[in-house]
Amino acid sequence: MEGRKGVISLAVFILAAAGFPWILTNEYYISILILSGITAIGVVGLNLLLGFAGQISLGHAAFFGISAYTSAILTTNYGFPVLAGVIIGIILSALVAFLIGIPALKLKALSLAMATLGFGLIVYIFLNETITLTGGPSGFVGIPRFNVLGYEFYSDLAYYYLVAGALTLVIIISLNLINSRTGRALKAIHSSENAARVMGINVFRFKLFVFVLSAVFAAMAGGLYAHYLSFVAPSSFGFHASLQLIVMAILGGMSSVWGGVIGALFLTSMPEFLRMYEELETILYGLILILCMMFMPQGLVGGLSRLSGYIADKLFKRRLK
Amino acid sequence: MDLGSALQYLISGLTVGSTYGLTALGFTIIFNATRVINFAQGEFVMLGGMLAVFFAGFFNFGLFPAIVLAVACTTLVGVCMERVAIRPVQGANVINIIIITIGVSIFIRGVVMIFLGKDTFALPPFFGTEALYFLGATIIPQSIWILLITMLVLLGLRTFFNNTIFGKAMLACSFEQKAAHLVGISVDRMVMLSFAISAMVGSIGGVILAPVTLTSYDVGIMLGLKGFASCILGGLGNPFGAAAGGLIIGVLESFGAGYVSSAFKDAFAFIILLVILFFKPSGIFGRADIERV
Amino acid sequence: MSKNTALLKCSDIYVRFGGVMALSGVTFFAEKGAITALIGPNGAGKTTLLNVITGMIPQSEGSIEFKSRDLSNVAAHIRSQEGMVRTFQNLEVFSHMSVLENVMTGAHNRYNYSVLDSIFKTPRYFARETECRDAALEKLNFVGLEKEWSLPALDLPYGKQRLLELARSICGEPELILLDEPAAGLNSRETKNLGEVISAIRQDLGITVVLVEHDMELVMSISDEITVLNFGQVIAKGTPRDIQNNQEVVEAYLGSED
Ligand SMILES: Nc1ncnc2c1ncn2[C@@H]1O[C@H](COP(=O)(O)OP(=O)(O)O)[C@@H](O)[C@H]1O
Ligand SMILES: [Mg+2]
Numbered sequence: 001m002e003g004r005k006g007v008i009s010l011a012v013f014i015l016a017a018a019g020f021p022w023i024l025t026n027e028y029y030i031s032i033l034i035l036s037g038i039t040a041i042g043v044v045g046l047n048l049l050l051g052f053a054g055q056i057s058l059g060h061a062a063f064f065g066i067s068a069y070t071s072a073i074l075t076t077n078y079g080f081p082v083l084a085g086v087i088i089g090i091i092l093s094a095l096v097a098f099l100i101g102i103p104a105l106k107l108k109a110l111s112l113a114m115a116t117l118g119f120g121l122i123v124y125i126f127l128n129e130t131i132t133l134t135g136g137p138s139g140f141v142g143i144p145r146f147n148v149l150g151y152e153f154y155s156d157l158a159y160y161y162l163v164a165g166a167l168t169l170v171i172i173i174s175l176n177l178i179n180s181r182t183g184r185a186l187k188a189i190h191s192s193e194n195a196a197r198v199m200g201i202n203v204f205r206f207k208l209f210v211f212v213l214s215a216v217f218a219a220m221a222g223g224l225y226a227h228y229l230s231f232v233a234p235s236s237f238g239f240h241a242s243l244q245l246i247v248m249a250i251l252g253g254m255s256s257v258w259g260g261v262i263g264a265l266f267l268t269s270m271p272e273f274l275r276m277y278e279e280l281e282t283i284l285y286g287l288i289l290i291l292c293m294m295f296m297p298q299g300l301v302g303g304l305s306r307l308s309g310y311i312a313d314k315l316f317k318r319r320l321k
Numbered sequence: 322m323d324l325g326s327a328l329q330y331l332i333s334g335l336t337v338g339s340t341y342g343l344t345a346l347g348f349t350i351i352f353n354a355t356r357v358i359n360f361a362q363g364e365f366v367m368l369g370g371m372l373a374v375f376f377a378g379f380f381n382f383g384l385f386p387a388i389v390l391a392v393a394c395t396t397l398v399g400v401c402m403e404r405v406a407i408r409p410v411q412g413a414n415v416i417n418i419i420i421i422t423i424g425v426s427i428f429i430r431g432v433v434m435i436f437l438g439k440d441t442f443a444l445p446p447f448f449g450t451e452a453l454y455f456l457g458a459t460i461i462p463q464s465i466w467i468l469l470i471t472m473l474v475l476l477g478l479r480t481f482f483n484n485t486i487f488g489k490a491m492l493a494c495s496f497e498q499k500a501a502h503l504v505g506i507s508v509d510r511m512v513m514l515s516f517a518i519s520a521m522v523g524s525i526g527g528v529i530l531a532p533v534t535l536t537s538y539d540v541g542i543m544l545g546l547k548g549f550a551s552c553i554l555g556g557l558g559n560p561f562g563a564a565a566g567g568l569i570i571g572v573l574e575s576f577g578a579g580y581v582s583s584a585f586k587d588a589f590a591f592i593i594l595l596v597i598l599f600f601k602p603s604g605i606f607g608r609a610d611i612e613r614v
Numbered sequence: 615m616s617k618n619t620a621l622l623k624c625s626d627i628y629v630r631f632g633g634v635m636a637l638s639g640v641t642f643f644a645e646k647g648a649i650t651a652l653i654g655p656n657g658a659g660k661t662t663l664l665n666v667i668t669g670m671i672p673q674s675e676g677s678i679e680f681k682s683r684d685l686s687n688v689a690a691h692i693r694s695q696e697g698m699v700r701t702f703q704n705l706e707v708f709s710h711m712s713v714l715e716n717v718m719t720g721a722h723n724r725y726n727y728s729v730l731d732s733i734f735k736t737p738r739y740f741a742r743e744t745e746c747r748d749a750a751l752e753k754l755n756f757v758g759l760e761k762e763w764s765l766p767a768l769d770l771p772y773g774k775q776r777l778l779e780l781a782r783s784i785c786g787e788p789e790l791i792l793l794d795e796p797a798a799g800l801n802s803r804e805t806k807n808l809g810e811v812i813s814a815i816r817q818d819l820g821i822t823v824v825l826v827e828h829d830m831e832l833v834m835s836i837s838d839e840i841t842v843l844n845f846g847q848v849i850a851k852g853t854p855r856d857i858q859n860n861q862e863v864v865e866a867y868l869g870s871e872d
Binding site for chain 2: 103104106107108110111113114115117118119121122125126128129239240243246247250251279280281282283284285286287288289290293294297
Binding site: 191192200201255 | 668689694695700702707708709711718720722727729732733739742743746782783786
């Protein structure tokens, strides 16, 4: 039952992702889609942690940053192949997540929020202050485009398909995990750690697993980000960025893998459209956030499915008459 | 390490720490009433400083009327926030309400940016500019004002919580909302009051610090984070632990900047915070409560 | 009864909460294949004893032996993997799952496969999931919830959530289950049905039961052995008939006259 719905959603997503460039032929839209897709990879991962396992991380952008900078430095300064740089970046992020997760995941709720927030800020300050390595606040430039085996994803269209492919992979992995004993263990931990323990679930190990996995997804996104823009700056990986990721997960809808995708798409593209209101942009952004949460507590996915249910209802009733 | 510079770091740490402490106090008061971490708390602090600058500069009021007006306006903002954005979603998921507070903070920052601009402002010191010299340390008078006013606010709140019906009711409300309801305390009123007091205390923290560190539309972010860190460090839920946590973070940061590196001063405070949290998850002054099964 | 056949042995357990002595020197045995009831007034320490047995909280002193193995300092999930499972006085149904998923979670370790199996949907994944699902449906059938399998767990009425917890706790085929006031909040018809289910768990599935319960009719009708706690101490042990005639127990419940 769940399986079939999942397959249909996935098929719709793949078709839409493949078709977008034909509808939105404008370069500018493609670049927004690329950035949305990259962000979505991270948000889907964060949603596994937040929405499914119920564990918060207010420092998730740090994993983007660690991997983005690692890969940037290795490829630009030391001539590593891009793929190697990205993979090392991901491994390093995973390692850091593992080491920070061991003490942090023993904490509950707001203490965990504080610990991850502190961790994120420490990484941010480190990126800002180790100027000889990272270029400091003004950023790191000249990062090569993503390329594999001699093929360079030079055009935005090629890069778009690269990102769409990576996102699809991340979604499939997440959906498969959710529909398995691992997914049930995570959801069990979310509702009641004690009851989960009683079912023989090693609560700490699963928390650590999903924390590291979400860091790996974030790190993937970080690598794709650095080798797309060819430029990274610490401000993309600070507290604000972490908060954005959380907001995207919640606004999209925490109880579904798709929530992360929709949240990322919505909140990455919205500021671009709000830009025409210039000064008012920040205010409108805040307002939209408030109103969405007030009137769509289940997030956009919940809101959309309610809306489609409502429309179907109306149509159905009208036909009966 | 000579005494003079150590004393200097201590005093500047306490000066900044006072504002962290007042911010943390605001977090705690709202948390106790609602279980929500109010991410707009830092904006209250920012509003205190920025509005004081605005009223003092643009209207040519004296400094003191401007400060009083700034605190009053921020308090009003706190009340409005509760009425408009928090009360309508009463009973919603805590995490949703937290997102709403994030939205409010972005909104407030946006409004201030539009009306007051992106510049950095300074508020004149309250009284006196002549520095004092004491055991090799230089003390600016504003530091003394900051410490004095912080003490007064703490004393005032203590009296309020211990000796007035409203204050006692707020404690009751934080301990057990249902029980508070049963004995006829209006939870709505208490929550609104908690926002009012938090906004007021936060804005006082912003006003007193503005002459020392300058202020701009975006200072609320970092101050809010430090305030949150302070209340976790002190033990979430304990108002005076939170205030103490603020002072501790201020002092740690100041010594870190002095003896380690000023570039890493923020990192230094957070590293110590993490270490403390990992060894004592309930904070320095928090009691480890055993979860009931 | 010989103490050597006991499946579970708690010896001389002490638990302190700050100044409160929740358990002082409790020794408690559960014979293999029996229904052992644990009764006592509110605050006597029954839930605390269950918490210590299942590893939710550490004991201040004392030891716990299960299947002749010392589990005194072993983590809760390992105790569960060894074959002891419990239910909770305040329902702890997994709220983000369907009824079926709740029960499948109960067999978390019985139908085991790796994370990679689930990511790549290997044949092993499908085989184990099918087995797990069938086992869960069978357990739902056993407690009489087969019609509700697809509902979100929280949509079940209270009484059925209690049955759901029961189904969940037997799905891993444990050797011992500890039930913390399973009849609390049930009406008399539901309680009677519950009694039948508990008897069947022991009879048909051969699972040893420890039953914490206030409903004396239920306790007296299905238990083999009763232990009475009061103020953290064992004040009586015996068959239902012994306990019914025990003056100290009656006083503990009614308050002594003097
Ligand atoms: N986490 C805890 N912290 C402090 N005291 C507790 C805790 N859990 C139980 N107690 C105390 O231990 C005693 C026994 O409680 P409990 O085991 O729940 O009793 P019962 O289940 O028999 O009603 C009570 O006095 C209770 O207040
Ligand atoms: Mg009990």
